[in-house]
Amino acid sequence: MSSPEHHRSADFGELRIESVSKRYPGAHRREPPRLALESISFDLRRGAVGVLLGPSGCGKSTLLRMVAGLETISEGRITVSGREVTGPGRDRGMVFQTYTSFPWLTVEENVGYGLRINSSAAGVRSGVVDYFLDRIGLTPFRKAYPDQLSGGMRQRVAIARALANQPDILLMDEPFGALDPETRWQMQELVLGIVHKERMTVLMVTHDIEEAIFMGDRIAFFSRGPGRLIEVIEPTFGADERRLDKAALKAIPDYGEMESRILQMMRTEGSRASESAV
Amino acid sequence: MYIGRRQSRPRAVRIAFQRPVSVTLRVVLGVAAWFIFLGIWQYAATADLAPQRLFPPPTQVISALETLFSEQNFQADVLASLRRVAISFALAFAFALPLGLFMGAFPVVAAFFNPLVSPFRYLPAPAFIPLLLMWLGAGDTQKIALLFLGVVWFLVTLIADHVRSVRMELIETALTLGASTRQVLGGVVFRASLPGLVDIARQMLAVSWTYLIIAEIVAATDGIGAMIMRARRFVRVDEVMAGIVMIGILGLLLDLLFRLLHWKLFPYARQRSRKP
Ligand SMILES: Nc1ncnc2c1ncn2[C@@H]1O[C@H](COP(=O)(O)OP(=O)(O)OP(=O)(O)O)[C@@H](O)[C@H]1O
Ligand SMILES: [Mg+2]
Numbered sequence: 073m074s075s076p077e078h079h080r081s082a083d084f085g086e087l088r089i090e091s092v093s094k095r096y097p098g099a100h101r102r103e104p105p106r107l108a109l110e111s112i113s114f115d116l117r118r119g120a121v122g123v124l125l126g127p128s129g130c131g132k133s134t135l136l137r138m139v140a141g142l143e144t145i146s147e148g149r150i151t152v153s154g155r156e157v158t159g160p161g162r163d164r165g166m167v168f169q170t171y172t173s174f175p176w177l178t179v180e181e182n183v184g185y186g187l188r189i190n191s192s193a194a195g196v197r198s199g200v201v202d203y204f205l206d207r208i209g210l211t212p213f214r215k216a217y218p219d220q221l222s223g224g225m226r227q228r229v230a231i232a233r234a235l236a237n238q239p240d241i242l243l244m245d246e247p248f249g250a251l252d253p254e255t256r257w258q259m260q261e262l263v264l265g266i267v268h269k270e271r272m273t274v275l276m277v278t279h280d281i282e283e284a285i286f287m288g289d290r291i292a293f294f295s296r297g298p299g300r301l302i303e304v305i306e307p308t309f310g311a312d313e314r315r316l317d318k319a320a321l322k323a324i325p326d327y328g329e330m331e332s333r334i335l336q337m338m339r340t341e342g343s344r345a346s347e348s349a350v
Numbered sequence: 351m352y353i354g355r356r357q358s359r360p361r362a363v364r365i366a367f368q369r370p371v372s373v374t375l376r377v378v379l380g381v382a383a384w385f386i387f388l389g390i391w392q393y394a395a396t397a398d399l400a401p402q403r404l405f406p407p408p409t410q411v412i413s414a415l416e417t418l419f420s421e422q423n424f425q426a427d428v429l430a431s432l433r434r435v436a437i438s439f440a441l442a443f444a445f446a447l448p449l450g451l452f453m454g455a456f457p458v459v460a461a462f463f464n465p466l467v468s469p470f471r472y473l474p475a476p477a478f479i480p481l482l483l484m485w486l487g488a489g490d491t492q493k494i495a496l497l498f499l500g501v502v503w504f505l506v507t508l509i510a511d512h513v514r515s516v517r518m519e520l521i522e523t524a525l526t527l528g529a530s531t532r533q534v535l536g537g538v539v540f541r542a543s544l545p546g547l548v549d550i551a552r553q554m555l556a557v558s559w560t561y562l563i564i565a566e567i568v569a570a571t572d573g574i575g576a577m578i579m580r581a582r583r584f585v586r587v588d589e590v591m592a593g594i595v596m597i598g599i600l601g602l603l604l605d606l607l608f609r610l611l612h613w614k615l616f617p618y619a620r621q622r623s624r625k626p
Contacts, residue, residue, distance in 0.1 A: 160525035165526055172520055234527075
């Protein structure tokens with residue numbers, strides 16, 4: 073599907089979301105369709121990390137699933153590497169919030185699954201699998217089954233599986249939501265490290281402001297009812313400064329300012345949404 | 351003192367919700383249950399509550415089973431019964447598997463077949479015996495057909511329900527990794543359902559055994575059911591009971607065989623109890 077010359081094309085790894093809307097059918101027949109997302113436009117250049125942030129129910133997962141091709145697009149269009157999204161494909165890897173390791177495959181078979189079904193040569197495959205197992209620190213567990221792993225380890229397997237398949241863009245829906253703060257922090261650094269090395273584009277959903285600022289080059293802030301993109305925030309302090317460690321990040325003066333600003337937006341949205349919900 | 355008791359020490363009590371039982375204890379309890387059952391039976395039979403001829407003790411049933419094998423070629427009957435169950439069940443499973451798989455995986459297919467399959471489940475298979483006798487005669491074909499009808503619709507429904515319960519995230523993950531429809535169906539949906547399919551086969555095989563006796567009682571010259579009917583004519587209660595015991599033993603062995611199969615084939619499902 074992704075041919076070698078494709079990797080050299082100018083718009084490789086670019087995400088374009090152009091005036092995309094999403095209507096879900098009403099709960100029953102007489103109810104009109106509900107507008108979940110209204111005219112969203114958002115771009116990411118290759119190697120950038122985009123973060124979708126906003127109150128619950130504003131359509132973050134819906135947008136991510138539309139980019140993955142798992143949800144139909146009601147209006148507008150989405151392109152990845154210049155190709156229009158019409159369905160799921162290996163150029164857009166997805167990491168879900170819930171555990172999605174295949175329980176019948178060992179850790180290494182899980183990581184190599186994408187390469188196997190896309191019939192990569194066994195030699196290439198084992199090289200790539202070894203590399204990513206090493207990066208996620210699960211080499212000693214390569215023969216284990218997912219059920220024998222902790223939650224954090226299983227999520228690492230899911231991320232490695234998506235990365236090993238070498239997608240143009242990595243999509244993640246609250247990938248660290250179920251993890252404890254310490255593991256969460258480690259995973260954020262791990263993913264950023266790998267993603268920078270591979271210059272991979274990332275679009276992710278989170279509820280965590282700190283995570284958004286730490287990881288995001290562009291933060292898309294959504295409001296609810298219907299979901300609208302109300303602001304794109306680009307952290308003013310450079311990527312390298314931000315991605316040191318937790319303490320260093322918090323010491324940067326701009327960080328506190330940005331955090332309280334986003335928190336304020338969240339508060340406003342939250343109260344507005346709860347009013348309109350009644 | 352009251353508070354002291356509530357701050358519980360580790361309890362020695364074995365009867366607690368969901369508390370696992372050690373293997374040793376399980377074997378001891380299982381054997382004990384059998385000893386008590388056989389003891390009560392032996393006592394009741396020898397206590398002259400009923401004529402021995404109509405209610406023989408377990409010892410007599412076991413010796414009747416021995417003579418059946420050594421003098422009346424009972425093994426031929428057992429083999430004939432096993433053959434009928436094996437053939438009919440293999441046919442039913444081979445028919446139900448693709449149908450159930452497609453119905454479970456694709457709601458469109460289910461929408462087409464469900465209205466057809468569901469009512470059939472409510473038709474008792476023995477009701478078809480007169481028809482089958484007229485169409486297929488009294489031979490093996492008719493018996494195998496009855497056994498087939500007895501399980502096939504349940505198999506279809508159980509398989510479809512089980513396949514439908516495969517988590518959508520697993521399917522979507524495979525799709526975003528570039529899997530084709532065929533790869534998702536075979537490599538994910540079928541593969542994820544496989545341990546459950548073995549369980550379904552094990553449970554429905556037990557149902558197949560119950561129909562076997564019905565099939566063999568109707569018109570048969572060989573088979574465990576036929577032997578039981580023969581023994582009844584001569585009021586050989588011990589042989590009737592020996593036949594029933596034989597069915598129980600065979601059922602138990604098959605059950606164990608399927609459990610062993612499950613254990614061997616699905617190493618990853620062994621520590622299932624460990625996680626949600
Ligand atoms: N399959 C569906 N059918 C109908 N409505 C849906 C469906 N999926 C989502 N919705 C609706 O679309 C809106 C957005 O849902 P979505 O799951 O994208 O929100 P979210 O921003 O990811 O929320 P959260 O932060 O809680 O995960 C919600 O109002 C939801 O009820
Ligand atoms: Mg969501």
